[in-house]
Amino acid sequence: MVSISSLLYPLLLVSLGATSPVHLRDHDTSLGDQLKFTPGGVSILCLLPFVSRALCPRSTSPGTTVSTPIGTAHGTQASKGAFRFAVKYGSAARWQDSQVSNTWQLPNNSTDVTALPLACAQTDLDPSAYSEDCLSMLLYVPQGISSSSKVPTFLWIHGGSFVSGSATDAGLDGSNFAIATNSIVAVVQYRLGALGFNSPDGRTNFAVKDIMTALQFLHTVIPSFGGDATKITIAGQSSGANMVRALLAVPGASWLFQSAVLQSDPMDYGFLSASVQSELQSYFNTQINCAATDNACINALSLDDVLTASDALYDNGVGVDQSATQEEPMRPVHDGNLITSTLDSMTPFPWQSKPILLSTVMNEAGPAIYNEFTDPITASFFDLVVDSAFEQPRAGNLLNSSHYRVPVLADGAADARVQLEAMGTDQVWRCPTWTFARNWAGHGGSAFVGLYTLGETYPDNTGTPFCTQAGSVCHEDDIEIVFGTAANPSPAQSALITEVQARYNAFLHTGNPNPAHSSYATWSAASSSSVPALHLGSSGTATMGACDPTFWGTTNVPYDYQVFGI
Structure with a gap:
């Protein structure tokens, strides 16, 4: 037989x-x-x-080798439950629009799949750590998904005032978030400083277009990893959230993502106007000592020349025009071409359909105030600071309000930094965010607003005693909560990480941050007149305080974007 x-x-x-x-x-x-x-x-x-x-059983996970339409992706084990893929998503000549990569390439011509990409050019780093050829991203893919899974994608845009930061910043390992939310996490880099916003001939918003290039790249490749190209959520913190807001104001980018998350966006600044950008551009050109049309001079500039001029613009932009601000003199420009709306109270607010999630932390201004004023300040000195920073009549209206009144103590030892920090938090972050939520909800969109009452001290804040003391939640202290990368979380922090990731999981899938069949408090959406900002880290919702629509944002105390007409 x-x-x-x-x-x-x-x-x-x-x-x-x-x-x-x-x-x-x-x-x-x-x-x-x-x-x-x-x-x-x-x-x-x-x-x-x-x-x-x-x-014949087939693997349920793409593993560390994945076939994509533009070539084979090679990655590495990032954690017990996720893989990491470093990739160059685009390329761009200096001061030219970026182009989507049409082949799968490791960043910086590397042959090591475990290597991390070099950051975009910035003077905060050693030159060996950055490159102009920096349009890279890190993809974190949970094990257990297949090409038919169609999971959502979470694209994260780092902060850093548009002059610093990278996809490898502290706390941005996307493995834990990817596993907890069953999503693909993409942490992306984009051109910074003058390289991202200040071509000598006046063209701008290259950094905004870089993120659009990254999104187009994701549309091509994420189906191969098990992602659904119709379920991309863009997210960012600080200037990264500012970038998200810019993309919400670009009609041509709308098809690239379904929803958005904005954490600690300094909305008070607004986008730069075209006229102010022109002033700042003229200043930059004097620093490189090249006329706008002198291509020979421009082409001869070294990277060091450009970075030096970029730093000068960052340091002195507020002196060129006050609306440039000290923190973001290089930022998205309302050029009327790419960015067609101010997305603020200065111009008609466009109709919206996307769900957004907005959050701030309790002490956004903590690092700025307590690093500037390392010793307690008196009530009289507080009056001088407010008068100098806000000028009349805003200063007088602020000082006469009950919201920021410095208490009179028996020994006269009240530290007015408390009120100054609260005022800075309300002015730059919290109150304009609430105004934005009301505008968004009043024009068709759904907006969920949260306030972190618990966080994890971010490395940038460890040198600021105020930020390390119990009860403080400073700017950036939400990052490692969202990503689940806190090194030694307390039980309360662990519980918050679990809750936030469950809420983000629901939001990525449905556009609503209320997980089905959970015991978590209902997170209600804002309306055109009400902002029920959910406490993240404690129970209840935030008190309105100075974010009452009749106070900040009115003729009594306008936001900076209203004062400067941008």
Whole structure:
């Protein structure tokens, strides 16, 4: 009797391309044993075209090698439950629009799949750590998904006042978030400073277009990793959230993402106006000592020349025009071309359909105030600071309000930094965010607003005693809560991480941050007149305080974007 294995054996040799007897193991075994598994753990019989695929189990995870439409992606194990892929998503000549990569390439011409990309050019780093060729991203893919899974994607845009930061910043390992939310996480880099916003001939918003290029790249490749290109949420913190807001104001970018998350966006600044950008551009050109049309001069500029001029613009932009601000003199420009709306109270607010999630932290201004004033300040000095910073009549209206009144103590030792920090938090972050939420909800969109009452001290804040004391939640202290990267979380922090990631999971899938069948408090959406800002880290909702629509943002105390008409 002829065995089935003897019939299959010659067929197997043909299918494997063998021309002489082969041994699948070094030691003598039966053919049945020889046919059991390939090095990848799949039966060799499954290589035969007539063997039913139902009998041959397939891997449920893309693993560290994934075939994409633009080539094979090679990655590495990032954690116990996720893989990491570093990739160059685009390329751009200096002061030119970026182009989407049409082949899968590791960043910076690397051949090491475990290597991290160099940051975009910035003077905060050693030159060996950055490059102009920096349009890279890190993809974090949870194990257990297949190309048919169609999970959502969370694209994260780092902060850093548009002059610093990278995809490898502290706390931005997306593995834990990807696992907890069953999503693909993409942490993306973009051109910074003058390289991102200040071509000598006046063109701008290159950094905004870089993120659009990254999104187009994701549309091409994420289906291969198990992602659904119609379920991309863009998110960012601080200037990264400012970038998200800019993309919300770009009609041509709308198809690239379904929803947005804005954490600690300094909305008080507004976008730069075209006229102010022109002033800042003229100043930059004096720093590089090149006329706008002098291509020979411009082409001869070294990267150091550009970075030096960029730093000068950052340091002195507020002196060129007050609306430039001290923190973001290089930022998205309302050029009327790419960015067609101010998305603030200065111009008609456009109709919206996307769900957004907005959050701030309790002490956004903590680092700025307590690093500037390292010792307690008196009530009289507080009056001088407010008068100088806000000018009349805003200063007088602020000082006469009950919201920021410095208490009179028996020993006269009240530290007015408390009120100054609260005022800065309300002015730059909290109150304009609430105004934005009301505008968004009043024009068709859904907006969920949160306030972090608990956080994890971010590395930038460890040198600021105020930010390390119990009860403080400073700017950036939400990052490691969202990503689940806090090194030694307390039970309360662990519970908050679990809750926030569950809410983000629901938001990524449905546009609503209320997980089904959970015991968490209902997170209600804002309306055109009400902002029920949910406490994240404690129970209840935030008190309105100075964010009452009749106070900040009115003729009594206008936001900066209103004062400067931008």
